[in-house]
Amino acid sequence: MSTPKSYSLNTKITLTFTILGLVLLAILFIQIIPNMQDEQKEYKKNQIEHMITLTNQQIKLGVQLLIHEKETKTNEIESFLKTRVNEFLKNVENEKNIELKNLSDDLKCKIYIVDNHDKTLYSSHNNSLLINKELLKNDKVLIYRKKQEHMCPKRAESIFYSRSIKEGKETLVTKCEPKAFKNRHENLEENIKQDLQKSFDLTYKDHKGKINLIWINTRHEDVEDKPLYNSKDKPYNNKYCLSKMSSSDYPQTGLLSAKQILEAANKEPIYHLLDSKDKPFKYTNPALTWVRIIQDKRDRKLLFLTTVYLEDFNREFYSPLLKIFPAAILSLLLAIFLGFFLFKRLFKSINILTNTAKEIDNGNINLRSEIEGNDDIAVLAKTFDSMLDSIEKNINELDKKVEGKTKELRSSLEEKETLLKEIHHRVKNNLAMTINLIKLQKSKIEDEKTKNTLTDIQERIFTMELLHRKLYESKDLNSIPFKKYVLELIEDLDSTYGRTKDIKINSFIDDINMNIEYALPCGLIITELITNAYKYGFVDAEGKLEVFFVVDNNKCTLSIKDNGKGLPSSIDIKKVKSLGLKLVSTIVKGQLFGKFDYRYDNGSKFIIQFKL
Numbered sequence: 001m002s003t004p005k006s007y008s009l010n011t012k013i014t015l016t017f018t019i020l021g022l023v024l025l026a027i028l029f030i031q032i033i034p035n036m037q038d039e040q041k042e043y044k045k046n047q048i049e050h051m052i053t054l055t056n057q058q059i060k061l062g063v064q065l066l067i068h069e070k071e072t073k074t075n076e077i078e079s080f081l082k083t084r085v086n087e088f089l090k091n092v093e094n095e096k097n098i099e100l101k102n103l104s105d106d107l108k109c110k111i112y113i114v115d116n117h118d119k120t121l122y123s124s125h126n127n128s129l130l131i132n133k134e135l136l137k138n139d140k141v142l143i144y145r146k147k148q149e150h151m152c153p154k155r156a157e158s159i160f161y162s163r164s165i166k167e168g169k170e171t172l173v174t175k176c177e178p179k180a181f182k183n184r185h186e187n188l189e190e191n192i193k194q195d196l197q198k199s200f201d202l203t204y205k206d207h208k209g210k211i212n213l214i215w216i217n218t219r220h221e222d223v224e225d226k227p228l229y230n231s232k233d234k235p236y237n238n239k240y241c242l243s244k245m246s247s248s249d250y251p252q253t254g255l256l257s258a259k260q261i262l263e264a265a266n267k268e269p270i271y272h273l274l275d276s277k278d279k280p281f282k283y284t285n286p287a288l289t290w291v292r293i294i295q296d297k298r299d300r301k302l303l304f305l306t307t308v309y310l311e312d313f314n315r316e317f318y319s320p321l322l323k324i325f326p327a328a329i330l331s332l333l334l335a336i337f338l339g340f341f342l343f344k345r346l347f348k349s350i351n352i353l354t355n356t357a358k359e360i361d362n363g364n365i366n367l368r369s370e371i372e373g374n375d376d377i378a379v380l381a382k383t384f385d386s387m388l389d390s391i392e393k394n395i396n397e398l399d400k401k402v403e404g405k406t407k408e409l410r411s412s413l414e415e416k417e418t419l420l421k422e423i424h425h426r427v428k429n430n431l432a433m434t435i436n437l438i439k440l441q442k443s444k445i446e447d448e449k450t451k452n453t454l455t456d457i458q459e460r461i462f463t464m465e466l467l468h469r470k471l472y473e474s475k476d477l478n479s480i481p482f483k484k485y486v487l488e489l490i491e492d493l494d495s496t497y498g499r500t501k502d503i504k505i506n507s508f509i510d511d512i513n514m515n516i517e518y519a520l521p522c523g524l525i526i527t528e529l530i531t532n533a534y535k536y537g538f539v540d541a542e543g544k545l546e547v548f549f550v551v552d553n554n555k556c557t558l559s560i561k562d563n564g565k566g567l568p569s570s571i572d573i574k575k576v577k578s579l580g581l582k583l584v585s586t587i588v589k590g591q592l593f594g595k596f597d598y599r600y601d602n603g604s605k606f607i608i609q610f611k612l
Contacts, residue, residue: 014336021332028328044313049290052306056292059213059304062192062245063294077181078141081107081161085174089165109176116169129173136171138164150234151215151241151300192245210252212305213243216261219299224259231281243302252307254283264291265303274307286310353381365392432465452535455496456580459531462492463523479513482522482549489523490530490547497534500541507547518612521591522549522558528580529560529606537564537604554612556594563603573598584608 088103104111112129114121119131129135134142142160161174216228220239228240229251235242239258242251253261254274264270274287287309295302352371359367365388371381438458442451466488486509494505514522526547533545548559567576573596574585584606588596594610 112173150236212246215241480519482514483509505545533562558608561605566604569600
């Protein structure tokens with residue numbers, strides 16, 4: 001796949017002019033289109049908000065009208081019951097022979113007579129009546145509403161009218177159903193809904209939104225985090241109540257919670273996702289919802305929600321771009337076409353110069369462009385050819401000098417490697433001779449303490465001698481095979497101190513190469529700690545010794561553990577007076593710049609940590 005870097009210069013120039021033209025067009029569009037879009041958006045938004053304001057006022061008036069109608073109807077029912085019952089009682093002589101059935105048929109209600117003393121009941125329909133103090137109040141109309149566990153307004157279930165008779169000894173109770181009274185305004189709510197919908201339909205040519213008039217319980221437990229509407233909600237619930245004046249069968253709130261809806265009240269529209277008629281309960285369509293408060297009570301609010309799909313809201317916003325874009329593209333293509341013919345001669349010279357540079361890059365340094373003329377490209381080509389001649393000459397001279405210097409450096413390096421190997425060999429021989437002298441001297445000394453001291457010195461020198469031997473044997477003079485070095489060191493210590501004891505040594509050493517700056521201190525530490533274990537740690541003739549060395553991300557951990565008697569668990573390893581442990585501590589801190597710790601683990605366990 002080609003990249004812009006591989007394009008020819010004439011292609012780049014063409015692309016540059018094309019991109020420049022597109023940038024200029026983009027700047028033009030950026031200056032013109034957003035302003036036109038913003039104006040259209042603002043106009044449509046103001047249009048919708050103006051309609052919402054008008055509809056909001058209509059709803060408020062409608063609600064007030066319904067409340068007033070409800071109060072008027074209640075007063076009419078009270079007056080009607082009182083008048084008819086009182087007229088009937090006046091027509092009954094001395095109120096002694098009351099024909100309950102006549103009154104019941106006249107009012108289309110159930111009539112009861114209650115004895116105030118023993119609460120006995122006589123009914124016109126042989127039905128029982130739950131008697132309470134409120135029913136026995138004289139000349140009292142009581143509207144009974146059944147307790148409901150939902151947010152919708154409670155409707156009257158029964159209407160009672162009580163009238164004291166027979167000098168207060170009995171009470172005439174009339175129980176009526178609301179449907180017994182002719183409702184002159186029974187279609188009032190439906191008429192208000194139709195009027196509201198007609199108002200909102202004026203903007204339906206621009207969108208397919210919804211209007212919702214809904215009561216929301218502000219104290220419900222799900223008001224904050226859960227969506228207000230759930231497809232499993234019952235029509236009557238304790239979260240919300242959708243008014244019949246709404247244009248949908250369920251709240252068009254998508255995944256909005258009650259808290260989000262309440263916070264957006266009387267503010268800017270809230271953005272959210274909504275379902276559609278084709279895909280109900282699939283919330284994938286962006287929408288805007290305006291929220292307005294109709295009634296604000298202590299524990300619930302009546303809200304007017306207007307929802308518009310964002311697709312409808314933005315439908316006409318890109319028409320200016322579609323009108324301008326074809327003409328702009330046509331102008332751009334004509335400009336590119338004319339520019340190509342104007343630069344055709346220039347492109348020919350550039351192509352020759354480019355092809356020459358490619359051939360030279362491939363190794364054909366004898367090729368030249370040979371472009372004639374006095375224009376800028378021709379001058380550049382002649383200068384380029386002259387530079388190639390000079391470069392070719394310098395390359396030949398430089399190759400000869402590099403070849404000579406390479407031979408000198410190779411010879412010097414071989415000489416230094418030979419000299420360094422000879423140094424390691426002589427140091428190894430001198431240390432071996434020193435070890436032999438110590439052994440010879442030990443054979444002439446009878447004092448055991450002196451012999452032990454010489455043996456310790458001998459092993460320390462052997463550690464250094466073994467290190468120089470490995471360097472001499474290694475191909476890389478700065479790299480020691482550390483595993484092999486440690487294993488030979490352990491074998492030598494065991495042969496020196498383990499003659500009278502049966503000590504089993506387990507080792508796990510990472511196979512790495514290490515330079516002398518780290519290998520020598522590690523060798524001395526291993527020598528000192530294993531020597532101490534043999535001399536002081538093992539009381540019996542048998543024992544176990546473990547040597548571990550692992551490397552993880554240049555972090556080295558050296559662990560030496562024995563099952564001997566060990567040091568006291570309370571000992572401070574930093575303040576110990578033993579010469580060997582002091583030497584180990586000094587090497588760890590002064591040369592390895594690491595940590596030296598001790599712990600009792602069924603014997604002594606020394607842990608050294610440092611970084612390569």
